[in-house]
Amino acid sequence: xxxxxxxxxxxxxxxxxxxxxxxxxxxxxxxxxxxxxxxxxxxxxxxxxxxxxxxxxxxxxxxxxxxxxxxxxxxxxxxxxxxxxxxxxxxxxxxxxxxxxxxxxxxxxxxxxxxxxxxxxxxxxxxxxxxxxxxxxxxxxxxxxxxxxxxxxxxxxxxxxxxxxxxxxxxxxxxxxxxxxxxxxxxxxxxxxxxxxxxxxxxxxxxxxxxxxxxxxxxxxxxxxxxxxxxxxxxxxxxxxxxxxxxxxxxxxxxxxxxxxxxxxxxxxxxxxxxxxxxxxxxxxxxxxxxxxxxxxxxxxxxxxxxxxxxxxxxxxxxxxxxxxxxxxxxxxxxxxxxxxxxxxxxxxxxxxxxxxxxxxxxxxxxxxxxxxxxxxxxxxxxxxxxxxxxxxxxxxxxxxxxxxxxxxxxxxxxxxxxxxxxxxxxxxxxxxxxxxxxxxxxxxxxxxxxxxxxxxxxxxxxxxxxxxxxxxxxxxxxxxxxxxxxxxxxxxxxxxxxxxxxxxxx
Numbered sequence: 001x002x003x004x005x006x007x008x009x010x011x012x013x014x015x016x017x018x019x020x021x022x023x024x025x026x027x028x029x030x031x032x033x034x035x036x037x038x039x040x041x042x043x044x045x046x047x048x049x050x051x052x053x054x055x056x057x058x059x060x061x062x063x064x065x066x067x068x069x070x071x072x073x074x075x076x077x078x079x080x081x082x083x084x085x086x087x088x089x090x091x092x093x094x095x096x097x098x099x100x101x102x103x104x105x106x107x108x109x110x111x112x113x114x115x116x117x118x119x120x121x122x123x124x125x126x127x128x129x130x131x132x133x134x135x136x137x138x139x140x141x142x143x144x145x146x147x148x149x150x151x152x153x154x155x156x157x158x159x160x161x162x163x164x165x166x167x168x169x170x171x172x173x174x175x176x177x178x179x180x181x182x183x184x185x186x187x188x189x190x191x192x193x194x195x196x197x198x199x200x201x202x203x204x205x206x207x208x209x210x211x212x213x214x215x216x217x218x219x220x221x222x223x224x225x226x227x228x229x230x231x232x233x234x235x236x237x238x239x240x241x242x243x244x245x246x247x248x249x250x251x252x253x254x255x256x257x258x259x260x261x262x263x264x265x266x267x268x269x270x271x272x273x274x275x276x277x278x279x280x281x282x283x284x285x286x287x288x289x290x291x292x293x294x295x296x297x298x299x300x301x302x303x304x305x306x307x308x309x310x311x312x313x314x315x316x317x318x319x320x321x322x323x324x325x326x327x328x329x330x331x332x333x334x335x336x337x338x339x340x341x342x343x344x345x346x347x348x349x350x351x352x353x354x355x356x357x358x359x360x361x362x363x364x365x366x367x368x369x370x371x372x373x374x375x376x377x378x379x380x381x382x383x384x385x386x387x388x389x390x391x392x393x394x395x396x397x398x399x400x401x402x403x404x405x406x407x408x409x410x411x412x413x414x415x416x417x418x419x420x421x422x423x424x425x426x427x428x429x430x431x432x433x434x435x436x437x438x439x440x441x442x443x444x445x446x447x448x449x450x451x452x453x454x455x456x457x458x459x460x461x462x463x464x465x466x467x468x469x470x471x472x473x474x475x476x477x478x479x480x481x482x483x484x485x486x487x488x489x490x491x492x493x494x495x496x497x498x499x500x501x502x503x504x505x506x507x
Contacts, residue, residue, distance in 0.1 A: 033247040034347045036239040038168065038188055039067075039075045043083045050077065051088040054103045054126075054165075062163050063093060063103070072240070074167035076188050077149070081173060081374065082140040087149075088133050091126035101128050103160065106152035106440070107169065108306060109283045109461045111143070111479055112136050114441050114486040121152040121440065121487060122409070122503070139481055141374040143459075144173030145283035146188075146257045146308045154409060154501070158493035162263040164192055164240070170257070174285060174310070178294060179370040181279070184255045184312065187246065189238055191258060191303075191341065193265035196235035196242075228326035231335035236265065236324065238341050246322070247347030248315040256322075257310045260303045263493040266327040266336045266434070266464070269309065270300035271344065273316040277367055280310035284443060284459040287369060288378045292457060295367040300325065304436045306491040307462040312367065319345045330467030333433035334492070377478035378443065378459055385474065386421035391502075392428045393435045393465060393490060399499045400490070406499030413485060413505040417477045425473045429465040435495065437471070438462045439488035439504070444475040462491055477506050 041050050052074075053066040065074050079085055085107070093101045106121045116124050117135040126132045150166035151157060168188050175182040238244040248254055260267050270276070278296045279286060287294040301309045313322075321343055327336035373379060394401045401407075403414070417423055424447075427437050443459040450469045465471050489501030 034245040034345070035187060035247055036241045036244050038190065038239055039073065040078055041075045042078045043080065046083045048077055048079050048083065048085045049087075050075070050085070051090070052105075053090045053092050055092045056094070063101075063160055063165065064163060065165050065167075072164060074165070076168040076170060078170045078172060079138055081138055081142040081144070081171060083138055085134065085136040085138070087136070088131060089126060090131050091128050093128045095128045102126065102153045102156060103151050104132060104153050105134060105149055107134075107136055107147065107149050108440075109147040109308070109443075110136065110169070110171075111139065111441060111443070111482060113481055114484040119441070119486075122485065125153060138171060139376075139479075141376040142171055143284045143288055143374065143376070143378065144171050144177065145280045145285060146170055146259055146310055147283045148190075148259045148261060148306075148308070150261065154407070155497050158263045158497050161261070161493055162194065162234075164194060166190070166192070166261040168257070168259050168261075171283070173374075174280065176371040177285060177369055177373055178279060178367050180253075180367050181255050181312070184253050185248075186255045186257065189256055189258045190240075190261050191265075191267055192237050192240070193234045193262035194237055195233055228328065228337040229335050231337050234265070236262075236267075236339045236341060238322075244342040245347075246342050246344050248313070248344050249346055249348075250315055250317045253312050253314045255310070256313055257308070258303060259308045260305055262305050264305055264334050266305065266329060266436075267303045267341075268300055268325040268327050269303060269322065269341075270325065271313050271322050272320045273318070274313055274320060275299060276301060277312040277314075278309065279312065279367060280308075281458050282308050282443065282461045284378065285373060286456075286458050288373055289445065289457050289459055290379060290381055294369045296456060302327070302464065304462050304464045304491070305493070306436065306438055307460075313344070315344060319343065329434035330432050332431065333467065377476060380478075382422055382445070382474055382476075385424040386418060387423045388426075389415065389423060390426045390428060391437075391488075392430055393437075393500060395431050395495075395500070400495045401499050402489075402502045405502070407489075407496075407501040411503055414502040415488075415504040417475075417504060417506050419477055419480055419483050419506050421477050423475050423477065425475055426470055427463075427465050427473065428470045429467060432467050434467055434492075435465045435500070436462055436491040437465050437473075437488070438491040439475065440486040441482040441484075441506075442476050442479070444473040447472045447474060482506055 055066050057064045064072050091103050104125050107119045112119050147169040151160040303309045321340045323340050326338045392403050445457050446454045449471050485505045489496040
């Protein structure tokens with residue numbers, strides 16, 4: 001068993017945020033807010049233009065995105081179907097022997113072309129002093145929802161993503177589909193598990209640097225299931241804050257859009273004394289799958305690394321918390337201890353007592369569909385699979401692998417699929433730790449986990465594969481925009497960097 005969990009310093013730059021009030025919410029009705037918002041960029045004349053510099057943080061000595069000369073600030077991209085993202089990325093790091101210094105960007109979850117200048121994670125790469133220019137065209141029939149972008153330079157992905165190089169990406173339109181959401185305050189939430197404390201370095205990369213955090217989230221014990229061991233060196237944060245507060249009035253409903261931008265951590269999310277009204281997973285509204293209801297009431301939702309969950313929270317009549325429960329990823333898996341991620345408080349009263357006044361909560365109106373979703377391949381019934389495959393996650397003393405083969409950049413595609421078809425894949429985990437299956441460019445439906453049928457089919461692009469377990473998936477290659485070569489891999493990024501990845505070509 002090879003353990004490759006890297007531990008690197010956290011960016012020391014402070015995060016200054018701008019809160020955007022969603023359209024349709026009257027500003028005079030809003031109480032003072034305490035939410036750590038994220039700046040946003042939007043299209044002008046149909047084009048979102050964004051320039052990111054990759055620099056070495058002068059305090060930590062590790063790479064970071066710099067936007068508008070603001071170190072460590074990564075904006076949320078908001079784009080409408082049919083618009084285009086034009087992103088320029090400058091690699092301004094200096095070459096340094098033994099230090100990773102390459103970079104690119106992957107637009108995670110988008111159903112867009114894998115060919116340059118689009119979402120190419122294989123051949124597009126900037127070395128120090130070079131510049132990348134991406135042109136990512138969002139199809140007019142693209143699903144509205146939450147996506148994200150992050151580096152994907154093989155061998156360096158864990159190192160860069162753990163250091164906070166990632167941002168949320170919203171494809172607009174879900175509020176038109178579910179009109180009740182338009183009247184709610186929207187919260188874009190980026191969860192990261194970042195290094196904390198001085199002196200933590202990547203065991204595989206001879207680098208130095210120190211950065212620490214003076215505040216820490218409240219670490220708690222799980223109330224159900226086996227206790228999780230403590231995690232050392234890594235700190236859960238919400239929008240870069242380890243002790244975040246979210247302003248919400250008693251009875252108020254808010255729309256939480258959560259991306260797990262951690263390199264390896266699982267989050268099992270819940271809000272004390274509240275149920276969650278789930279409306280989308282991995283960027284796709286639940287009812288995009290034919291026959292599925294537009295919302296689902298749940299007590300918690302598991303979000304694996306790189307996954308997204310969008311849900312409505314109705315505040316109880318007292319202060320409460322957004323927490324993650326303990327997640328057991330197997331006897332050889334990483335630690336995922338329970339943690340309080342944010343305090344939900346009435347901002348008009350929180351400074352004094354932290355307790356909400358006991359107002360009567362308003363009975364929430366049901367989340368019903370209004371405008372129809374885009375008609376695309378995901379809204380059509382699934383045909384019979386054109387092929388059935390078994391994919392195995394393996395690991396041994398030599399490293400991590402798929403089907404026993406460690407990834408190399410010059411490898412030919414392990415799978416060749418035909419555009420216009422769907423395939424059934426059984427992903428088998430032969431190891432004693434969880435792995436997180438992800439495939440670029442397309443979505444899939446989970447049919448079963450460990451032989452148990454999955455109730456309530458939804459479209460996903462990431463899924464947990466339990467230790468010594470298996471999942472059966474139907475993967476959709478029907479959209480012609482995704483013709484080309486891309487990858488599938490474990491999204492526990494130290495596993496991917498050490499070889500748990502393979503190529504697929506769609507022809």
